[in-house]
Amino acid sequence: MRKPHAPASPPPCNPASLSQQPAGDIRTMTSRKMVQSSGFLSLAVVLVSVLHLTAGIAHGQKTAVAPATPSEPKPAEEVEFPKVVQPLLKKYCVRCHNVDTMKSGVRVDHLTGAAEDRHLALWNGVLKQVTTESMPPENEPQPTASERKSLTNWIGRSLMVARSRPTPRNGAVRRLTVSQYRNTLRDLLGLQEDFTEVLPPDGLSKDGFTNHEQSLTLSPLQIEAYFDIAERALDAAIVDETKRPVIQNFRMELGSKINPEPCPDILILGALSELLNNADFLVRELKPGKPFDYDPLRMRTAYDFIEGYAGNDTVRGWKKFDSIYHSVFACVRGTPGYPKGQAQQVIPSGLLLRPAIPSPEIFGQSNTYGPMANFKISLRELPQEGNFRVTVEAARYDDALLLNPGEKIQEATAASATTADLSTSPDAMLSIDKAGLYQIDVHCAPGDSQGLFSLKLGERDFSGQLHESKSGDAKDAEQVAAFAIARLPAGELKLIAHFGNNSRLKRIVLSRVADDSEPGKRFLAFEKRSPLLGVHLGLRRDCGSTLAQAGDIQTVSAGELRDYVFEGAIRDFPSPDVEKDNVNYLAGIREIGVRSEYTDGRDMPRLLVRSIEFEGPYFASWPPASHRKIFIESPHRQEPATYASEVICSFASRAFRRPITAIEEKSHLAVWQKSIAKGRTSEQSIKDALLVVLTSPQFLFLIEKSSGPQAEELDPYELASKLSYFLWNTAPDERLLELAAKNKLHESLDPEIERMIRDPRFGQFTQEFASQWLSLDKFDVVAVDAGRYPKLTRDAKTQLRQEPVQFLRHLIERNLPLRNLVQADFVVANEVVASYYNLADRSESGMRFVPIKHENGSLGGVLTQAAILAGLSDGREANPTKRGAWLARKIIAEPPDDPPPNVPQLKDDDGSKLTLRQKLERHRNQEGCAKCHSGIDPWGIPFQKFEAGGLFKPDPMIDSRSTLPDGTEVAELTDLKAYLAEKRIDQVAFSFLKHTASYATGRSLSYNELAFLREQGVKLRANDYRLQDMLRFVIHSDLFLKK
């Protein structure tokens, strides 16, 4: 460690010492030199400026110094500094706050009279500490009142001078973030596949954003990855036009006895294989009608395998197989034990599925077999690349609502009930007078359970457990079960029952149920619901499957069979990667899963699946659109050099997001020429040139060229990119580029902003911004104690994770006032999220996020969202420091400083039992800790009643009273929310503006820019700080529009 650098007289400035000391010391020494000899004043000033600039660049910062020319007089403050201020600093501060001894991480020995931009925050801090007399600490020598006054006076004036300085800008160079790159590549090539798995994740800036120019580093590994990705992407986008595509297309049809020639072999796909009966499904290979020539793939059916399974044993020994049914399986292996009714039921018209309840998550006994009601086509061959399309023929079943144990049997009167006598035969013909709701009660002779009860009413099939109870005390009293409620048409109805060997069945009574009765209302709600169809793709494992969702979940509300289409890029899904000649029967099995998706377990009609069809690679045209986008139409197709030039220029202009220059055109064509010279074909050589385009900085970076330190307007193309990467997180579309080409973008900002917010791509902004601003990554990594918070399952987490994003999007799209951010009388939720907050009865939107009103003070706004609160915990308990720091940083923009290095461990347990509050007080009251923590903990304590699972628990034992830094007392979080929404809304607005502006520009804001936001932003208060107004305000400001 070097000796402290705070001598009374400056050391001589000789070359040797210069070379040993860092730039910082050179500056300090030079400024002292200024003091010593005013003759060299002007020269030294220039030296200072130049050194400031170079030092600034070495630190990679934007340095703002008043452009000092030899003839300009220095500001008075700068002259006063060494006479008035510096001696005070040296006397009272520098001993503890210098480069070697940075108490609490603060040093002031390097401050100069120039009040540079990068020191302004520190000067502000010094001002605060000195004004409030927090510094120097009590036990140190104190400045006199007049000394304090001159210091604070000087700082105040310097800050004002600094604020009136113009902020010079240079241009900007930011590489695309991983998500921006992914979106841009996808939009440019028209490919769905995600090639970016190999890229390392982006680091975060201090404000938590990935797109900050200084945290976006570049390493050789990344550039290699860019090259590899570009090769693979171009290979995927471009096809060999001379060849015909090979297309795989098959359909599996489902239904009892649907297969007239079932496979005679007993099929086993590993232990507990749970396959459907061979007669209940049929596989057909098809030839889809296409507007182009193709070769249909016929799946291989002849295989020789040496290893397979018989039960749980590995069997060895070669065996030949030759049947489509040893290559394509219908499998329902999942977690057993469906709680109500059968998970799946094969009926003549197809396969009925109940919602796929996720497997329970209990560590140590985790079940990876997948959810209950888990249907999959398991097969050996699927395409390796390209898009695919899965078409499911499905309908909402006209289902009965199974009743729960203990439900009331209906009073059967002659007027309201019809009885089927089953004492001699399990079937009967009934006559229903009035169409409507009927409860089905089953009466049996006493005896043991007979397993599953099934009932066919007309053409419909139902099955489930019978929850029998004795109808009286007599030994031979009947056992009755309230089975289900169904809607029946008037007229003749055939009834067939099945219960074990049917010996116990006596009769079934169908009793009219009034629509407005309790069970009637329950049935009506049930009947209105629609199953949610989801398709998944992946691979089979011995211990389950690894599947990923394909496309979006679709609501199946139609009662008649319809086609539901799901698409994706096959490479985005897990695939088994076994070698072609793997000789294990169980190796390399792919799976296509079809499910009725689970929300929160509410009763709903079953999903009927009649058939599932797969087509891949899927082409709407040949060559595919991605190919034709690159190899454009042209009359010069037969002239290689001319056509190559057209193709390359068209592609490069789209990729560079602006017309290419003549020099760029020449150099890219040169790539083509060199490849041709090496014997590559014209197509290959074009690919080489496109590869260079995709790895050039003009594609990979967002560039704003600046011709000088003065502020300039962005050029139209730069503006188009800045705008689209802000609001869409991807490259500008044709309309934006058109406006840029005509130079009409600047004047069309408002209509364009509105268009962009309405566009689906706006979701790409809200996803990025909300996740990063609100630190949702913490929720992704927190390991929640499953025992304490069983409701917070993997699936619940996935949905809750979306809540803050959807909420913010809703606020912006409706242009709602900002106060809703902290205090709102509604939540934006789907069924899963609503259930988590006990609002299940107000939600019937399936997986869609919709606003739901609530009267609950512990809900509404981001401060009560589970994804945020759970992330700000340790997985077991609430953590007021984390929550306090988050609120201070994100919601009111008073970020606490980083903790100083070498914080010693505090002795937590000295035997005395302390409440968390007391423990925290202990932590805070340590010298050096209190200063920062007094700005953190008070914000976090009101959250104490919100557990690590994110939910409110009204526990009188938990103390959530807090005294905020400005003295306001709050008792509960609702008080804090009201305080923020009413008294500190300007602060909240400033925080939103600051974070938005930082994200929009991809950099930190200067002191002046922050002051601008603070002062001018208040004008938006008149219109309640509506969110779209705020976005427009940022976009129209100089910090965005100028470079």
Added chain:
Amino acid sequence: MLSPAKLDRRAVLKGLAGVTLALPLLEAMGKDVAEQQPRRFCAMYTANGMSLPNKKNGIDDWSWFPTKEGKEFEFGKSTEPLRPFREKLSFLSGMYHPNGPKADPHLCSDMWLTGAPLHNPKPGTFNAVALDQVVAQHTKQYCRQPSLVLSIDAGVGFLSRTGTISYNSEGKPIPAENNPRRVFDRLFRGDRSSLAQQREGLQRRIRLIDAVLESTRLLNKQLGQSDREKMDQYLTSLNEIESRLIASEKWIDVPLKKQDYSKLDLDVTTETDKPADYYRNMFDLIALAFDADITRSVAFMLNREDGMGISDTFPLKLGLGRTHHNLSHAEDKEGQLAFAKYDLFLSEQVAHFLGRLQEYKDLGGSVLDNTIVLFGSGASTTHNPTNLPTLIAGGANMGLRHGVHIRQANTPMSNAYLSILRSMKIEAASFADSTGVLHDSIFSAI
């Protein structure tokens, strides 16, 4: 287009073609490729755990873990053949992958080098990157092949019955080689056409990077001072990649080190009746590959879990009466003793390997001194993924201080892996679910 410096480098290196070179070979590759100390890694996996006999069987001296800890540890009967290398190796116990017990126990071999949460994979993924591939990424510029992945079964097996222990950066399994002749031909006798193809591919890449470099320099001229810095970062990275490509191209021309292949029997396959012959040949090949700097990262799967693969029959061929998987489940004295005798057999093979590595001279010592050898299993007793039996040998020049048995208290295995990476001077903040490096352990240079 190319700077004069580059042209010189290429010309100089081209001139060396046709001349047989002994070590140090690397200096010929140019200063930026040459390095002071080679750093290598070799991971070897055995399945179904080790024999840790029940107390009631009275054969505790056959337990794999050494009795006693620290410098005083003592070899058991099944690890006796490793005694001559006592000062070059260490036993580590008490480590495990936290994700191990959460997943199906058969997944322990899929997980051994990756530590990934296979019970709850990220949507769309299979596994995560394996340790040997992380090493390969950082060492590939110093040798001809990034890595060598071997196994007693060729290919990849399938998930939860994997036939390979190596997974790439996307978590996909890397197919393994199991045939000595194929390995030899590919590594030591690259055929003309594939070399020509390789060269063409490399030259194409270099051309393309040159074009990007030119494009970037043009752009750079138009930028302001502080933005040039960003572009400089880009240029530097591009230059570095170009150097590596040029180096790779040079490898094609630089002839292989002259070595003695006479002890190899390339016709021994996994079908042999003498498993020892198979393992020894494979180990000899690995040692030769290290000595010729063909690769610096090797993964070798010696056995597969749960009765899969041909190695399940090896104990039968050694006269031990039952298959490997069967033996691992034995509770009786005879079975547990036979299982321990298989451990003894493996110890003999590992000792042979260490001996070979020690024979070859290298910069600053022997090849063993510059190689970290990791040997172990994904389970202690079969299907029990805790207290993983782990042996680390070699790496003296990377700060590894051996001759101890260190018992960790339920430490993530990934901490050992991170320690290995750091010892190899690979800057990694973490590996899989590591919580830090191993302190007070055998790694002194991290």
